[in-house]
Amino acid sequence: MSLPSARFAAALEKFDALNAEDPNQDTDAEGRVWPKELLYGQRMSAGLAQVAHGAPEPVQLAARCQHIRRWAIPRQDFPLDRAGYHRWRNTLKQYHAEVAGQVLAEAGYEEATITRVQALLQKKELAHDADVQLLEDVICLVFLEHYFLAFARQHPEEKVIDIVQKTWRKMTPQGHALALKLPLPAEAQALVAKALA
Known part of the structure; x- marks a missing residue:
């Protein structure tokens, strides 16, 4: 390198x-x-x-x-x-x-x-530019790993579930796979599971 x-x-x-x-x-x-x-x-x-x-x-x-x-x-x-x-x-x-x-x-x-x-x-050409999509995956993963739980505790569950669903739609299949492997606390995992059900 x-x-x-x-x-x-x-x-x-x-x-x-x-x-x-x-x-x-x-x-x-x-x-x-x-x-x-x-x-x-x-x-x-x-x-x-x-x-x-x-x-x-x-x-x-x-x-x-x-x-x-x-x-x-x-x-x-x-x-x-x-x-x-x-x-x-x-x-x-x-x-x-x-x-x-x-x-x-x-x-x-x-x-x-x-x-x-x-x-x-x-975020120009998000759906058509692999580099923009890569950046978006990282943004979503960083949010889920470091900021999601604090966000979830400040908002009603239906809003949190809606945000997870919107976040998920922005991500690639690779991003989804990585998100499901994140070491999230049980409370956050439960909310993600509910959003994806």
């Missing part, structure tokens, strides 16, 4: 530095406290390495900056209905793509790679 390029290392370092500014905190499995989006970026990179070791460089870059500076555009700044949620998500995708583009340009990436990473972040 080839060593990562200097610009790849520089881009990851800058993504991490930006996400380290997150005022929100999260705790990892060992009980260590992290800036929330810094931990998410680390989990995305680790998840991608498990699912597709040696994934294309643009996918590795997009995985690490998937939520770059996400806290800068809070959910509560948009109407708290379905339309507001979709506006928030689309605004975030555009923002993540812009910030990532700036970082990648500063790191020395050419326009083609920058455009590719931005397309991945915006």
